Amino acid sequence: MIAARAQALKQLKEDGSEGDTYDYMRKLVCYTSEEAHSCVQKAAMICMVTIRILASDKRGALQGEVVLKAMDEDVENGLVPFFISACLGTTCSTAFDNLDSIGALCKEHPTVWLHVDAAYGGNAFICPEFRHLMKGIEYADSFNMNPNKWMDVASDCSCMWVRDRNKLQESLAVDPVYLTHDHLVEAVDYRHWCIPLSRRMRSLKLWFTLSLWGVNGIQRYIRNHHKMAMYLESLIRKDPRFEVVCEVLCGLVCFRMKGEGDQLTQFLLSECNLSREIHLTPCVFKSKFIIRVSINYFDTRESDVDKSWGLILKHADQALKRQGGLHDTDDNMCFIHRTGRDVEINMFKLYDETIPIMLPPRE
Numbered sequence: 001m002i003a004a005r006a007q008a009l010k011q012l013k014e015d016g017s018e019g020d021t022y023d024y025m026r027k028l029v030c031y032t033s034e035e036a037h038s039c040v041q042k043a044a045m046i047c048m049v050t051i052r053i054l055a056s057d058k059r060g061a062l063q064g065e066v067v068l069k070a071m072d073e074d075v076e077n078g079l080v081p082f083f084i085s086a087c088l089g090t091t092c093s094t095a096f097d098n099l100d101s102i103g104a105l106c107k108e109h110p111t112v113w114l115h116v117d118a119a120y121g122g123n124a125f126i127c128p129e130f131r132h133l134m135k136g137i138e139y140a141d142s143f144n145m146n147p148n149k150w151m152d153v154a155s156d157c158s159c160m161w162v163r164d165r166n167k168l169q170e171s172l173a174v175d176p177v178y179l180t181h182d183h184l185v186e187a188v189d190y191r192h193w194c195i196p197l198s199r200r201m202r203s204l205k206l207w208f209t210l211s212l213w214g215v216n217g218i219q220r221y222i223r224n225h226h227k228m229a230m231y232l233e234s235l236i237r238k239d240p241r242f243e244v245v246c247e248v249l250c251g252l253v254c255f256r257m258k259g260e261g262d263q264l265t266q267f268l269l270s271e272c273n274l275s276r277e278i279h280l281t282p283c284v285f286k287s288k289f290i291i292r293v294s295i296n297y298f299d300t301r302e303s304d305v306d307k308s309w310g311l312i313l314k315h316a317d318q319a320l321k322r323q324g325g326l327h328d329t330d331d332n333m334c335f336i337h338r339t340g341r342d343v344e345i346n347m348f349k350l351y352d353e354t355i356p357i358m359l360p361p362r363e
Helices: 001-012 021-027 039-047 064-076 099-108 121-126 128-134 164-173 202-238 261-276 301-322
Strands: 028-033 050-054 081-085 115-116 143-146 159-162 242-244 252-257 281-285 288-294 330-338 344-350
Touching: 001 021, 001 028, 001 039, 001 081, 001 115, 001 164, 021 028, 028 039, 028 064, 039 050, 050 064, 050 099, 050 202, 064 081, 064 099, 081 099, 099 115, 121 143, 121 202, 159 344, 202 252, 202 301, 252 261, 261 288, 261 301
Parallel strands: 028 050, 028 081, 081 115, 115 143
Antiparallel strands: 143 159, 242 252, 252 288, 281 288, 330 344
C-alpha cells in the first residue's frame, strides 16, 4: 500500500493537481472486501488514507461491479482510487474474490494498484486442479502467500511477488552514508523492500520444506487436506441439526447449528474448547456466528475426522439439552473464564468481538 500511495502521489503531482502532498493524501481511497483480513485496515491506518469496506456476495466473494460502483462514486466526489486488495481464500470462509472482473477495472485505471492476498488459499495453487480459482491473476501488481499456513512451513513465512520492484524500492528507499556499501549496483538490498532495515532468513525454512517434501509431496499434503475437509462436510450434511455455511474449496469447513439465533452454536464452541479435547475457531459470516474447522495436520486421516466429529456431536447434544435453560438479562450474558483448576464466572456486556459461554440459569 505504501508503494501504491507513492505511485498515486507521483501521478497527481505530474498531472499538476492543486495542493501539496498532504492535500493529495486526503483524496486517496483504497478498497477491500468485508471478508478481507484486518491487516488491510491496519495498512490504511499506517498510510493515513481512506479505506472503503465493500460488501461481498452470498459466497463471501467480492465482485468487480461492486468495486466499480464504489470507485465511480468516489471519483464523482473528487477522490482518487489508488489501491484494491483482493482475496484468494478469505480468513473467515476461504472465499475467492472475482479477480478477473476486479483486475479488468485496474487495467482501465493504470494508477490503481491491485494487490492479491492469498495468504492461505495461495498454497493450493501448487496443485493444478485449484488454479482456476486464481483466474485473472495476470492483472495483479503484487501477490502474497504464507507457506506457514498450508505448506507445513514453520511460522512465520511469507512469499511476496511484485510486478515492478522499482516502484516498491522507490517508495521505501533511504540512503544514509552509514548504510552505503560497494555493492549497491550488483546486490539486491532488501532494506528498500520493507519497513525494517534488516530481515530474518525466513527463506531457509521454505527451502528446507521444499527439499524435504518436494513438489509431489506438498501436492499430496494439500490434496489430502482437501479430501478430509470434503469428508467432514459430508458428515455434517448427514445430521439435520447442522448446516454447512460456506462452500468447501480448500481445507476449511464452516458450519453452525440450525435454529434461530447463535446461542446453540456459541455454546457448542465454548463446550468443545473448554473440554480441551478439540480446538475450534469462530467467525461471523453474513451476520451468522459460525464454527470453523481447519484440516492442518500433515497426516490427517478419516479416523481423525471421525473422532473430531464425534466430539462435536457429544457437545452438540449437551447444547440442545440446555437450549431451554440459557439466561439472558438486560443484554448481559454469563461468561466463564478457566484459570488453572479454578473456574470464575462473571457477568460481562455482550460485545461483537466477545465469545460468550452460556450457562444454565442460576438456581
